[in-house]
Amino acid sequence: MKEIPDYGFHGYQVPTVPKGPRSIRKRWPRKKSIEDSQICPFELLAAVAGKLLLESESSASSSAEGKDIFGIHKDGIKFEKLEEHKSYRSQWHDPGSCVESAFVPDSAIRALDSNSSLADIIHLGDESVLKHTSNTTDFDLSKDIDLDLKLEICTSNSTKRDLPDKLKGNFSNDGSLCDGQVKNGNRLVEDKSIHTGDFIAANTGSRDEHRTNYVNSNTVINSDRSVQFQLPLYRDPIPSASFVKQRNNVTLGTNRDDAENSFRFNKTKIKAFRPQTRFGYRRIRKMLTYKYWKEAPRLKDSELPDCPEEMKPFYRRRKGLHSQERCHREAPTKKRKVRDHNIVLACDYEARIKRTLNSPEKGVERDNNDSTTFLRRAVGPSASLGRVQKSMDTRVKLSIKSFKVPELYIEVPETATVGSLKRTVMEAVTTILGGGLDVGVVLEGKKVRDDNRTLQQAGISDSSNLETLGFTLEPSLNQQAPVSPKKPSAFVSPDANKKLTRSPITPNLELGLLVPGIPNDPPITKMEKRVEDKLELGCPLREKAEAFSDKAKKDSKALIPIPTMNVEPRAVVPLNQRPKCSELSQRRTRRPFSVTEAEALVEAVETLGTGRWRDIKMRAFDSASHRTYVDLKDKWKTLVHTACISPQQRRGEPVPQQLLDRVLCAHGYWSQHQSKQHGKHYVEALRITDGQVERVGA
DNA sequence: GTTAGGG
């Protein structure tokens, strides 16, 4: 060590930095809890799957024969009940058709009624639309929206072809692999299109005719310029081993040929994908069996608030921004290359709910505890039967065309792959969907707030009113958006509520959500082309893309997932102002401390001492949002180091020696003294000596 | 969420 000056602090030799006890802290990896990171999309999916299962089960149980078949099709939720046989048959509708209608099973209606779950309403995916907003500087989402992005929850590469197989699985109450009452081993064969996320659930042991198909969507796209992300919502309906396995595949990311493009939940490190062992399995099981099912009986309750209850346990565990950020990170080696060519896309969602007439029809029992039925059914065969119809019910057909979800920002390097774009969007969507969205019901322009009212009581059963029925997605009042506004991947602005229900008469209720601090710069239209090129040429996801494009070529209505979409970046935000988002979130740009900043830091440390970095941050760098207290700590560390080394060894912007002397002085002092006790003493001593640091006595 | 320290 170099010559060590003595600044008079009790003969303390400044640079003798004692190694603190932390250096001997254990550093072997602790067992990181799973919920820290990788749950994200699957939690959502799990909830949705469970929800769907519940609905199907619930209805199935109402039908004594258990011959219910639900179908969910691309244009929304399609439930058709065959009156005579009390069975449900899926129906496929023309995407462009305006006459779509759907029976919504009681449970769904009730779920809607109770405002309990977003998933209830939209069943995710299908008509959830990411719309690409215009390049205007305002955020009026109602206009110039020309890009429908159909969300695609494509979980893993491995699901793309043999997904039906992967969906096979038996289901039992405890989620184990043993034989159960509910089986979902039926293949999906009806639709020739490739559904990466077709959702199959079959009710009780019965076969094809009893199959329940939750097919999410065909290849996308309708008319003109609209482009949708195909979003075969991969909803494994069964909280069973199939689900777990799938998840393992995803998280492992090692046993596939296309690891890079595989759906990795945007985790950076391999260790984040470590196989789910029993813990993970159990956790999922718990999620699906305990959490979800236990909540189920309460779906009717008004205590089910604004947030999908079954979602809460999944998301409330998620760590805050930090882990969110981590969740988005990409491998560092890849980050650098793409860092400088990011494109910021601004998207928003839309919720379009289409309603159709209701028609009286014999309904299943409206026991006010369908969930109980479901639970019982899930437990054993005896429980699935024996529900006696007690009353007639008028069914309300609700066809939810699409939802508009709050505005979404994603940041995509132009060198990004299609797959990464998908994942980015998925991440953002998942964040939003899981981040506390509520469904609001608007009737005749007025919000229906009483969740306890029946549809009939609320007038929703009245066919004359249905045309004025609408739904909204809105940020949950109970649950904040999970992502901090500082560095969002996508988040819901608190202002969102103000913009709700802008057009109550129309079915389209939109949410306009702004991301503060993101300037609405004129678009860089060149980007669009470049994006196309890049996506077209360099897509490492070719293998995956082909699956879609093959179909797309044959199907005029289909589009190759993303490449040709008219992505017009809303704005290119200066790097250091961009919200860091998605898995492609990069290492922060280096921002060397200026001398001025260093001075401010030194002064703060002189006053407050080391070890109070948060205070130092607030005191001296409160307005510098890009300086975290960790940054300050690190900078102090480097300052001390710089002061210790010879000027020849120093790099970067030269720090005045005088300042470095102060650094050493303060460092020496605070190394010997506790910050809190002696702060004033030190500062006073400095003041007394008027900068004659060498003579400062303690 | 903060702090300390290694990378």
Added chain:
DNA sequence: CCCTAAC
């Protein structure tokens, strides 16, 4: 600047 452990 990142990451992690410890708190």
